[in-house]
Amino acid sequence: MIVVHHLNNSRSQRVLWLLEELGLPYEVKRYERDKKTNLAPPALKAIHPLGKSPVLDDGEARVAETGAIIEYLLETYGQGRLKPAAGTPEARRFTYWLHYAEGSAMTPLLLKLIFSSLPGRSPFLVRGIIRKVCDRVQGLMVDPNIAAHFAYWEAELTKSEWFAGDQFTAADIMMSFPLEAGGSRVPYGDRMPRVSAFLKRIHARPAYQRALERGGPYAYA
Secondary structure (H helix, E strand, O other): OEEEEEEOOOOOHHHHHHHHHHOOOEEEEEEOOOOOOOOOOHHHHHOOOOOOOOEEEEOOEEEEOHHHHHHHHHHHHHOOOOOOOOOOHHHHHHHHHHHHHHHHHHHHHHHHHHHHHOHHHOOHHHHHHHHHHHHHHHHHHHHHHHHHHHHHHHHHOOOOOEOOEOOOOHHHHHHHHHHHHHHHHOOOOOOOHHHHHHHHHHHOOHHHHHHHHHHOOOOOO
């Protein structure tokens, strides 16, 4: 039986979604973030030295990192589903977006989260100074970077309905988290209609809804 070590409000929601799309049986082992720090619980370190989620157990195989888990599941159980045929332009786009989602897209969003929350966690006497520094860094570096990625997503979704082409693939599952997280950090409003339409499409998928039921509350949906 496949076991997913699942942390609430995390990247691991995508693994549950892929398993639902593939129709595979699995068990969810839930972990809850600390309500004060928002960090994963120490129990996850017994599963992986970094104490991160997701981690997938499949018999003797243990796989960490969302992209690696996605690739493992497609190679082991996919039977050609949810990925383009090898050697096609769509396959190259698929590989690109599969890795871009964590390699490039999440970095500025993580920095936004850190610099936005740091002042509130600082000692009261220096909080004002910390806030000014954080606001300065965000204005000069973080926000322009996020804006560039937002514009990139919107432009790419003018080429096709899905990131790797005209068909829904696991690359769209990978891209869901940065798009959902991005909208929570800097709301899209009406300026990004294609990104907003993409999110509506994925949220309407029955497998996405089933994954939410299995995974529990998910703030980004």
